[in-house]
Amino acid sequence: xxxxxxxxxxxxxxxxxxxxxxxxxxxxxxxxxxxxxxxxxxxxxxxxxxxxxxxxxxxxxxxxxxxxxxxxxxxxxxxxxxxxxxxxxxxxxxxxxxxxxxxxxxxxxxxxxxxxxxxxxxxxxxxxxxxxxxxxxxxxxxxxxxxxxxxxxxxxxxxxxxxxxxxxxxxxxxxxxxxxxxxxxxxxxxxxxxxxxxxxxxxxxxxxxxxxxxxxxxxxxxxxxxxxxxxxxxxxxxxxxxxxxxxxxxxxxxxxxxxxxxxxxxxxxxxxxxxxxxxxxxxxxxxxxxxxxxxxxxxxxxxxxxxxxxxxxxxxxxxxxxxxxxxxxxxxxxxxxxxxxxxxxxxxxxxxxxxxxxxxxxxxxxxxxxxxxxxxxxxxxxxxxxxxxxxxxxxxxxxxxxxxxxxxxxxxxxxxxxxxxxxxxxxxxxxxxxxxxxxxxxxxxxxxxxxxxxxxxxxxxxxxxxxxxxxxxxxxxxxxxxxxxxxxxxxxxxxxxxxxxxxxxxxxxxxxxxxxxxxxxxxxxxxxxxxxxxxxxxxxxxxxxxxxxxxxxxxxxxxxxxxxxxxxxxxxxxxxxxxxxxxxxxxxxxxxxxxxxxxxxxxxxxxxxxxxxxxxxxxxx
Amino acid sequence: xxxxxxxxxxxxxxxxxxxxxxxxxxxxxxxxxxxxxxxxxxxxxxxxxxxxxxxxxxxxxxxxxxxxxxxxxxxxxxxxxxxxxxxxxxxxxxxxxxxxxxxxxxxxxxxxxxxxxxxxxxxxxxxxxxxxxxxxxxxxxxxxxxxxxxxxxxxxxxxxxxxxxxxxxxxxxxxxxxx
Numbered sequence: 001x002x003x004x005x006x007x008x009x010x011x012x013x014x015x016x017x018x019x020x021x022x023x024x025x026x027x028x029x030x031x032x033x034x035x036x037x038x039x040x041x042x043x044x045x046x047x048x049x050x051x052x053x054x055x056x057x058x059x060x061x062x063x064x065x066x067x068x069x070x071x072x073x074x075x076x077x078x079x080x081x082x083x084x085x086x087x088x089x090x091x092x093x094x095x096x097x098x099x100x101x102x103x104x105x106x107x108x109x110x111x112x113x114x115x116x117x118x119x120x121x122x123x124x125x126x127x128x129x130x131x132x133x134x135x136x137x138x139x140x141x142x143x144x145x146x147x148x149x150x151x152x153x154x155x156x157x158x159x160x161x162x163x164x165x166x167x168x169x170x171x172x173x174x175x176x177x178x179x180x181x182x183x184x185x186x187x188x189x190x191x192x193x194x195x196x197x198x199x200x201x202x203x204x205x206x207x208x209x210x211x212x213x214x215x216x217x218x219x220x221x222x223x224x225x226x227x228x229x230x231x232x233x234x235x236x237x238x239x240x241x242x243x244x245x246x247x248x249x250x251x252x253x254x255x256x257x258x259x260x261x262x263x264x265x266x267x268x269x270x271x272x273x274x275x276x277x278x279x280x281x282x283x284x285x286x287x288x289x290x291x292x293x294x295x296x297x298x299x300x301x302x303x304x305x306x307x308x309x310x311x312x313x314x315x316x317x318x319x320x321x322x323x324x325x326x327x328x329x330x331x332x333x334x335x336x337x338x339x340x341x342x343x344x345x346x347x348x349x350x351x352x353x354x355x356x357x358x359x360x361x362x363x364x365x366x367x368x369x370x371x372x373x374x375x376x377x378x379x380x381x382x383x384x385x386x387x388x389x390x391x392x393x394x395x396x397x398x399x400x401x402x403x404x405x406x407x408x409x410x411x412x413x414x415x416x417x418x419x420x421x422x423x424x425x426x427x428x429x430x431x432x433x434x435x436x437x438x439x440x441x442x443x444x445x446x447x448x449x450x451x452x453x454x455x456x457x458x459x460x461x462x463x464x465x466x467x468x469x470x471x472x473x474x475x476x477x478x479x480x481x482x483x484x485x486x487x488x489x490x491x492x493x494x495x496x497x498x499x500x501x502x503x504x505x506x507x508x509x510x511x512x513x514x515x516x517x518x519x520x521x522x523x524x525x526x527x528x529x530x531x532x533x534x535x536x537x538x539x540x541x542x543x544x545x546x547x548x549x550x551x552x553x554x555x556x557x558x559x560x561x562x563x564x565x566x567x568x569x570x571x572x573x574x575x576x577x578x579x580x581x582x583x584x585x586x587x588x589x590x591x592x593x594x595x596x597x598x599x600x601x602x603x604x605x606x607x608x609x610x611x612x613x614x615x616x617x618x619x620x621x
Numbered sequence: 622x623x624x625x626x627x628x629x630x631x632x633x634x635x636x637x638x639x640x641x642x643x644x645x646x647x648x649x650x651x652x653x654x655x656x657x658x659x660x661x662x663x664x665x666x667x668x669x670x671x672x673x674x675x676x677x678x679x680x681x682x683x684x685x686x687x688x689x690x691x692x693x694x695x696x697x698x699x700x701x702x703x704x705x706x707x708x709x710x711x712x713x714x715x716x717x718x719x720x721x722x723x724x725x726x727x728x729x730x731x732x733x734x735x736x737x738x739x740x741x742x743x744x745x746x747x748x749x750x751x752x753x754x755x756x757x758x759x760x761x762x763x764x765x766x767x768x769x770x771x772x773x774x775x776x777x778x779x780x781x782x783x784x785x786x787x788x789x790x791x792x793x794x795x796x797x798x799x800x
Contacts, residue, residue, distance in 0.1 A: 161676060162677075163676065163677075164678065165681055166682050168685050176681075
């Protein structure tokens with residue numbers, strides 16, 4: 001086929017709008033999104049197709065055919081798009097100077113590139129109350145909306161929810177939340193990225209900055225074990241925005257609201273910046289000496305509490321300390337599951353797409369691994385997979401009426417999984433089976449369950465995926481520091497990250513902490529070290545499928561803050577262990593050679609790739 | 622305690638089996654709910670959604686799309702007066718004016734003080750040959766005059782029957798072939 005004189009070959013069924021991307025021809029779209037079903041609502045993608053009727057047709061709903069000749073620049077197509085844009089602007093308030101979308105707004109860009117230079121509209125415009133808070137995080141401006149229905153379609157198709165809907169009809173249509181109640185979905189924030197105009201904007205990042213005032217880096221989310229790709233936006237040393245970054249192996253461009261909105265602690269004006277010893281500001285040397293003196297030689301009377309987002313590098317350095325001067329210490333990692341180390345040939349997230357039957361055991365995936373939950377929904381609703389859930393309570397995946405829900409008594413999941421082998425859906429699944437299992441938040445025997453799932457997988461022909469919850473549980477398991485010890489009775493406690501969820505044991509006489517926020521528990525601490533966050537420090541996480549991904553912090557480490565590998569190396573020296581690392585790459589090289597699970601660390605992080613120019617605005621590839 | 626009574630819910634539960642797509646039952650279900658309550662409240666829509674295993678947001682979207690689903694209280698007797706072309710040409714304006722003064726309201730959707738009446742101006746109800754016409758309590762009334770609409774109001778105010786007025790016999794239409 002030919003597009004604007006360039007010949008292009010694409011697989012049958014490809015939509016014209018996608019084929020045009022291959023040859024760098026821009027066909028403007030509002031309603032079309034490559035992850036949503038085409039709908040043809042906005043009519044902006046009109047092109048001239050031959051052979052075909054002598055009128056412009058939508059490129060977003062028309063699949064290619066052999067020898068088709070498409071003209072995007074014929075007089076008819078150019079005029080059709082300009083007139084559609086004129087219609088889109090009939091009720092648009094043109095308040096770009098006060099709109100957060102300004103500068104990255106497809107409506108602005110397309111009007112500039114495809115629209116008429118002046119407006120012929122002088123009649124009254126539709127008016128709505130604005131902005132309407134759709135939830136604590138999202139604001140809706142109905143006047144700016146062009147009714148592309150990306151948001152409601154996303155809710156329906158991807159998130160399987162319908163709390164966002166269209167009210168009224170025709171020219172009076174508007175987007176509304178169910179009975180004007182706040183949105184509750186954990187996936188609500190994605191509609192901000194999806195919105196091609198300024199109708200849905202973030203309230204957390206409201207009137208903060210213009211896109212051209214910020215720098216961005218492509219990093220990894222630190223909130224759970226899925227490890228979604230995110231873009232971190234920095235301005236003047238502040239983390240001002242987190243958006244999704246499409247990675248088809250993991251997140252497909254969706255992130256959850258925890259990853260998107262839960263970042264303001266990075267900018268907290270009360271962040272700890274200097275080391276504190278016994279309540280008074282101090283130098284790093286004094287503080288690290290005081291810390292070493294407090295924890296040296298305590299053996300099992302020392303407790304170490306580790307955060308869920310411990311990096312692989314920190315995990316490796318703790319391994320070195322625990323093998324050396326801190327031998328015998330009790331280690332407890334925040335938020336980790338009881339799941340054992342995984343089978344090396346485990347299921348990958350992208351393989352869920354091809355599963356014919358998906359079995360989810362002992363986990364409400366919406367809460368535990370939100371974006372994997374969306375992957376399961378996609379496999380079911382777009383690829384026709386069957387779904388079996390084994391869980392004592394109702395879960396999010398029950399939104400599909402065809403979900404087979406086996407309600408087990410808490411603790412009996414392993415027995416139920418054994419029975420599943422003879423389930424009618426699994427007798428001849430017709431393709432690979434995906435088995436995902438959690439630990440029921442402690443209610444199930446994780447080892448039994450893992451064995452039962454592995455057995456089921458071998459019987460019916462599938463792979464298993466243990467659903468870890470803590471961000472870097474896999475990396476900590478690989479380094480052998482994903483401790484599960486009880487901290488009761490320890491005399492000294494090193495709390496790396498936030499305090500232990502169960503509170504600080506009363507037996508603790510010496511408390512030292514590395515934390516980025518002030519907390520009430522710190523009044524008891526002898527040493528408080530200021531911590532860097534995911535937006536400042538280098539490092540890597542291993543996600544639940546075993547993929548090592550590197551953080552690319554957008555904010556430089558501001559003196560006197562130090563990166564964690566440096567603090568741990570200095571601590572080791574103070575404890576008498578000379579590590580001799582001069583940079584994080586040295587730590588990573590050493591970790592890769594010493595620990596087989598962290599071998600991927602040897603691959604040095606590639607520099608942030610130069611983003612390929614996208615034709616439809618940065619947040620909407 | 623549900624806002625819809627048990628027998629209505631029962632009826633709604635039976636609806637999906639009558640359609641190839643279960644969610645097609647949403648409109649007849651909303652109709653049943655509106656019959657019972659007079660208008661659709663968020664609670665009623667939520668109950669309908671629950672019975673049909675749909676999201677309340679979807680049900681709300683459908684309810685706001687159609688003008689014959691009422692989201693605010695209406696009179697016990699709703700007058701749907703056609704003000705489309707044929708009816709307008711044959712005096713629907715006068716009929717509406719008289720109706721407004723009879724039931725004492727100023728605009729469509731407003732409920733009369735006694736709570737008995739409200740009216741809507743609607744587009745074509747498909748009875749142009751009997752213009753002007755209106756629909757009250759599921760029955761069509763034809764060839765309206767200001768006096769006849771006043772009579773319809775009076776009948777209902779006095780608890781009169783809500784039976785459709787008999788159609789007048791009309792001469793058969795001339796077909797093209799006859800001309």
